[in-house]
Amino acid sequence: MxxxxxxxxxxxxxxxxxxxxxxxxxxxxxxxxxxxxxxxxxxxxxxxxxxxxxxxxxxxxxxxxxxxxxxxxxxxxxxxxxxxxxxxxxxxxxxxxxxxxxxxxxxxxxxxxxxxxxxxxxxxxxxxxxxxxxxxxxxxxxxxxxxxxxxxxxxxxxxxxxxxxxxxxxxxxxxxxxxxxxxxxxxxxxxxxxxxxxxxxxxxxxxxxRSAPIGAIGAGAGSLREQLRIVGRARDFRLLLTTFVLQALATGCMLAGVDYLAGDVLLRPGAATILFVCFVGPALVLTPVWARVGERVGKKQGYVVSSLVLAAGALLTLLALGLNDVWTMIGTALVGVGYAGCQVFPMAMLPDAAAVDSARTGENRAGVYTGVWTAGETLGLALGPAVYAVGLALGGYVSSQGRDIEQPESAQLAIVLGFSVVPALLVLASLWWLRRYALDATEVATAQGGSHD
Known part of the structure; x- marks a missing residue:
């Protein structure tokens, strides 16, 4: 970077x-x-x-x-x-x-x-x-x-x-x-x-x-190891990044499971598209609402609430095991509501961690923080499908070559658990790191020598 x-x-x-x-x-x-x-x-x-x-x-x-x-x-x-x-x-x-x-x-x-x-x-x-x-x-x-x-x-x-x-x-x-x-x-x-x-x-x-100005370039940190060494000394950033990566892993699991849940469990034509819209739609609409919630209760508290909403929605999709597609859609929509907040708050907290580091060290390393953050998110989203695939294998999922195969009950259970319980547990586990995150408006303002409302 x-x-x-x-x-x-x-x-x-x-x-x-x-x-x-x-x-x-x-x-x-x-x-x-x-x-x-x-x-x-x-x-x-x-x-x-x-x-x-x-x-x-x-x-x-x-x-x-x-x-x-x-x-x-x-x-x-x-x-x-x-x-x-x-x-x-x-x-x-x-x-x-x-x-x-x-x-x-x-x-x-x-x-x-x-x-x-x-x-x-x-x-x-x-x-x-x-x-x-x-x-x-x-x-x-x-x-x-x-x-x-x-x-x-x-x-x-x-x-x-x-x-x-x-x-x-x-x-x-x-x-x-x-x-x-x-x-x-x-x-x-x-x-x-x-x-x-x-x-x-x-x-x-x-x-x-093509008509945008071209600025002068100042070289930043080089290898990923160098970037990790820099941010490794910033305690609050480490805690926030760990929380975010675990939640990216949970999101990756759910994304990988959409097609399996729709085709092998719900057995409803077009269910994959409906599930995806249920997931993304609330995120498009409710992002400004979560921002206002953060202004009232604080970013960390808002992040905790949105994480709990996401986990609750994921657990609600367990009802897919009873072929209850309506409640499964409602649970997925609730996941989308929580997901919107789980994007807004950490992205708003990241600049705080970078600004406090800059105030304490006298060096502007925001680009390094952003680079490591992006790498962590990419890794979490990549691990999600891999973890889901391991669950399918343990459940005895039968691969095919374009044929319609009725999956065994163990595979259907793995499909639903990978879409619901596993992401919910990952999100809840991430809160253990988030609870130790200490930066609030007062500390950020103090570190930067300013004041807050």
Whole structure:
């Protein structure tokens, strides 16, 4: 990761630049959502890969992505180009990401499950590598194109809004496209459609930021080990990061389980799309509500409440075992309500930890904190499907090759527990670390030499 030092007066960006930058979230949202939702079912139910090996295939590329992020940051730091060090990587890596993404789901009939699994692994690793070289420069851009706090806020507003809409669009339509076409061709068509969506985001971000100012680059911490050593001394950041990673792991489990719960337990057409909308919809609507709750009771207290709501919703989906799809949908919607707060509060607490560290040490290391935070979130979301796959294997899940198979009761139990009890326990366990987090408005203001209302 790196930090930038924009020169001259803070730049006022045009709406076109703001929208252009925000449109990059179309690419990040599609790649961040669809593999977590669709890849594990593709491997087990379409290619016939055993659940445990499918979990490994889903996990390895994301873990590789975590290790590659610091390398991508250093490479983009040293890039010399008239368009600046970051923007060229948007188009270079972004188009490679789209192509590799389409090929993940385009495995030909090679007559061997091992060869087809290798195909998926190779192109998923290529896609993850391209994503690192797109995502890291993309995240670094706001600090470089303007030094204005308000302008960065406007950039983030567009980015978050477009990201939320993309997650909803991609997550809801991917199962519909697959089911509408059917079979392996359904996955192939879905992969191509999502790849086109990624291209739209990539080109829009690259073209839309063509008139953005180019700031001076100041090199930040290098390797992931160096970044971890820096933040390892910040107690409150460690506690907050641990809480967030465990909850990302819980989210990854639930995301991986949507298709299995819909197809093997509820047995309702279109249930995967309905479940996903139930999950994401409240997050789109209630984010401002949680922000107001935080203003009243404090960020930490708001985070605790939203975590308890998420855990309660997850436990409510246990009713899927009784084929009660209505209460399962209600539980999933409650998960979405809690999830919205579990995104708002930690993202608002992260700058507090970075600001207190800066005040205490006299060094601005916000970029390092952000880099480690992103790596932790990526790792948590990658581990989620892997943990879910282990549960499927222990439950005796029967992989297939496009055939309709009635799963044994033990497998159905594993599907539901991985979607409900396991995420709920992870969220509740994360509160053990959160309860020791000590930064509040008074301490943050004192550390920075200021006051608060």
């Amino acid at each position: 790196s930090t930038a030092v924009p020169t001259g007066e803070p730049a006022t960006l045009t709406r076109g630049v703001r929208i252009g930058y925000g449109s990059g979230s179309v690419a990040t949202g599609a790649f961040g959502t669809v593999p977590g939702l669709m890849l594990l079912p593709y491997l087990t139910d379409e290619l016939g890969i055993a659940a445990i090996w499918a979990g490994v295939i889903v996990f390895v590329p994301k873990a590789w992505d975590v290790l590659l992020n610091p390398v991508a940051g250093r490479v983009s730091d040293r890039t010399i180009d008239p368009a600046g060090p970051r923007r060229p990587w948007l188009i270079r890596a972004g188009l490679m990401l789209a192509g590799a993404f389409a090929l993940i789901f385009a495995a030909p009939d090679l007559g061997s499950a091992a060869l087809e699994a290798t195909w998926v692994l190779v192109f998923f690793v290529l896609a993850a590598s391209a994503y690192a070289f797109f995502q890291v420069p993309y995240v670094a851009m706001p600090a470089e194109i303007t030094s204005s706090y308000d302008e960065r806020t406007r950039l983030m507003t567009w980015r978050v809004a477009i990201l939320a809409l993309t997650i909803m669009l991609a997550g809801a339509t991917a199962p519909l496209i697959r089911d509408g076409v059917g079979g392996r061709d359904g996955y192939r068509v879905m992969g191509v459609v999502m790849a086109v969506l990624i291209v739209v985001g990539v080109v829009s971000a690259w073209w839309g930021t």
